[in-house]
Amino acid sequence: MMEKSKQLRPGLWATVNERYPGSMITKDDFVPLTKLSKPLSESRLTFVSTAGVQPKGSLPFDTTHPIGDYTFRRVPSDSQFEDQEIHQLKYPTSGAERDLNVIFPIERLQELVRDKYVLELTDNFFSFIGYNMDAERLENTLAEDIADAVEEEKPDVVLLAPA
Amino acid sequence: MKTPRAVFVPFMMGHHFGVPFHDDLQTEIILSALGLIQIAEGSGDIYSFPKTWAQARKEGKEIEEKSK
Numbered sequence: 001m002m003e004k005s006k007q008l009r010p011g012l013w014a015t016v017n018e019r020y021p022g023s024m025i026t027k028d029d030f031v032p033l034t035k036l037s038k039p040l041s042e043s044r045l046t047f048v049s050t051a052g053v054q055p056k057g058s059l060p061f062d063t064t065h066p067i068g069d070y071t072f073r074r075v076p077s078d079s080q081f082e083d084q085e086i087h088q089l090k091y092p093t094s095g096a097e098r099d100l101n102v103i104f105p106i107e108r109l110q111e112l113v114r115d116k117y118v119l120e121l122t123d124n125f126f127s128f129i130g131y132n133m134d135a136e137r138l139e140n141t142l143a144e145d146i147a148d149a150v151e152e153e154k155p156d157v158v159l160l161a162p163a
Numbered sequence: 164m165k166t167p168r169a170v171f172v173p174f175m176m177g178h179h180f181g182v183p184f185h186d187d188l189q190t191e192i193i194l195s196a197l198g199l200i201q202i203a204e205g206s207g208d209i210y211s212f213p214k215t216w217a218q219a220r221k222e223g224k225e226i227e228e229k230s231k
Contacts, residue, residue: 031206033205102181103180
């Protein structure tokens with residue numbers, strides 16, 4: 001049984017912003033809670049990740065740019081572990097290199113459809129890298145671009161995961 | 164970011180869905196997030212996944228040992 005958490009590290013963002021001004025987006029209000037409009041078993045699911053996972057042969061994320069890479073990649077939801085590669089320097093990939101599902105659970109999500117827990121997956125999942133130091137640019141470009149791309153695929157449910 | 168709802172998974176970076184080859188744990192984490200969509204009471208709800216990193220690693224090692 002899961003328990004509700006309190007704020008895990010209060011004041012952390014203020015501390016980070018003192019060292020790296022503007023690097024943390026602060027908002028006064030929570031994103032409004034949207035209730036699920038239909039059962040999960042009738043819902044179309046998509047997945048958005050900061051894992052830097054991308055199809056082999058696609059333009060690699062620029063992992064060495066000092067302020068980050070503000071682009072995203074589409075990852076076909078019916079593709080396999082072997083079809084992907086990871087371009088990311090900011091988290092340990094030792095587990096993901098052996099089993100991509102620890103960070104980008106593409107096989108587990110495919111199983112949810114087979115098990116009829118959800119109706120279907122969108123054609124694509126979405127991936128970008130989390131190292132983006134210009135928070136305003138991140139919010140105004142990359143976040144908007146991904147939101148538009150996600151909406152085009154008309155999901156009912158979006159699972160978001162950091163890496 | 165003040166998300167509308169989230170599951171906090173207390174695992175090492177790069178392992179938010181668990182450990183290699185522990186399919187059941189990976190699925191359990193996904194289902195906990197999807198389940199929260201159905202039970203969240205209000206915006207800002209954060210729930211803790213009830214398993215430690217040490218437990219996850221131990222189970223993962225056992226699974227890998229059995230598969231050898």
